[in-house]
Amino acid sequence: MLALNLERVLRRIERARLAYDAHQIISLVAVSKYQSEAHIRALYEYGQRAFGENKVQDLRTKSESLSDLPIEWHFIGSLQENKINTLLNLQPSLLHSLDSLKLANAVQKRLGERKIRALLQVNAANEASKSGVSIESAKDIYEQICATCPNVKLEGIMSIGAHSDDRALIERSFKLTRDVFDSLKPNGAKILSMGMSGDFEIAIAYGANLVRIGSKLFEEVR
Ligand SMILES: *Cc1c(COP(=O)(O)O)cnc(C)c1O
Numbered sequence: 436m437l438a439l440n441l442e443r444v445l446r447r448i449e450r451a452r453l454a455y456d457a458h459q460i461i462s463l464v465a466v467s468k469y470q471s472e473a474h475i476r477a478l479y480e481y482g483q484r485a486f487g488e489n490k491v492q493d494l495r496t497k498s499e500s501l502s503d504l505p506i507e508w509h510f511i512g513s514l515q516e517n518k519i520n521t522l523l524n525l526q527p528s529l530l531h532s533l534d535s536l537k538l539a540n541a542v543q544k545r546l547g548e549r550k551i552r553a554l555l556q557v558n559a560a561n562e563a564s565k566s567g568v569s570i571e572s573a574k575d576i577y578e579q580i581c582a583t584c585p586n587v588k589l590e591g592i593m594s595i596g597a598h599s600d601d602r603a604l605i606e607r608s609f610k611l612t613r614d615v616f617d618s619l620k621p622n623g624a625k626i627l628s629m630g631m632s633g634d635f636e637i638a639i640a641y642g643a644n645l646v647r648i649g650s651k652l653f654e655e656v657r
Contacts, residue, residue: 437474438481440652448646451639459644464509466631466649468493472500474653479504485528487511487647491518498525511593511647513566516541523549531593531628531647532556534566536576536583543584550586554628557615559608560597567594573615581622591626592616596634605634609641616642 445463452461464487467475475486475497484505488494489512498508507528514522514532519542522530530553533539542551555577558567568576573592580589592615597608609629616627630638632651639646 436655437477437653440654441478441481441483444648444651447636448639451636455639455642459639459642461639461643462645464511464628464645464647465652466511466647467497467653468512468649470653472497475501475506476504478652479506483652485509487531487649489513491515491522491525494527495521495525509647514538514542519545523551528552529554529590529626532566533580533587533589534558534568536579539580539584539587543587546586548586550588552588552590554591554593554626555580555589557592557594557612559594559612559615560599560604562598564598565595570611570615574618577619577622577624589622589624591624591628592619593628596629596631596638602637605637606641609634609638609643613642 448461452459464485465478465483466487468489485507487509494510509529509531510527511531523545530551533553534556556567557573558565559570580587594612597604599605612629616624626645627643628645629643630646632648635646635648
């Protein structure tokens with residue numbers, strides 16, 4: 436089932452990619468947050484290399500027990516300051532959820548000589564249930580982090596699409612995020628992380644070059 440799910444998702448990404456721009460390169464992060472190590476291992480065997488977790492403790496447990504595999508781990512959940520050291524020690528490939536200047540400063544302080552690649556999380560749909568900086572403040576905060584946190588290597592923007600059945604609202608949240616991303620390209624932004632199981636094709640149509648997909652990859656797998 437996992438192999439079939441992966442094949443279906445990859446085919447859908449490919450179709451959306453070609454409709455958007457044949458030159459676009461899109462990365463898939465498999466969100467394994469509710470999955471066992473066995474399922475992650477199985478998906479790895481089918482070729483998937485990047486996995487995402489949203490809890491520091493889970494990332495630690497899974498990355499340690501799967502340390503025999505060269506998996507690229509992404510951290511996508513909200514990061515509490517008291518978990519920063521644990522996360523940094525795990526050396527994730529990319530932190531998607533840097534959601535304030537305050538958090539960036541706290542990460543910078545604990546990095547010492549180390550560096551971390553990160554994305555600024557934008558709350559494009561302006562939903563109280565989501566973290567992230569506002570669309571209006573995103574460019575300013577991005578520039579402040581670049582200026583004051585030399586070891587936090589910002590490489591782009593992450594956002595979660597509007598939680599809605601209204602396609603126009605979802606499109607609007609992705610368009611707003613894309614506009615912020617475009618405005619940050621002169622600052623070196625190159626990763627636009629948006630799109631999940633329910634909306635990744637819309638996200639790709641608005642320029643996403645990294646999609647984070649969980650349930651569609653692991654559905655009906657027990
Ligand atoms: C869970 C999660 C995803 C994946 O969601 P699915 O709907 O299962 O594909 C993507 N991004 C973040 C930040 C998540 O927490």
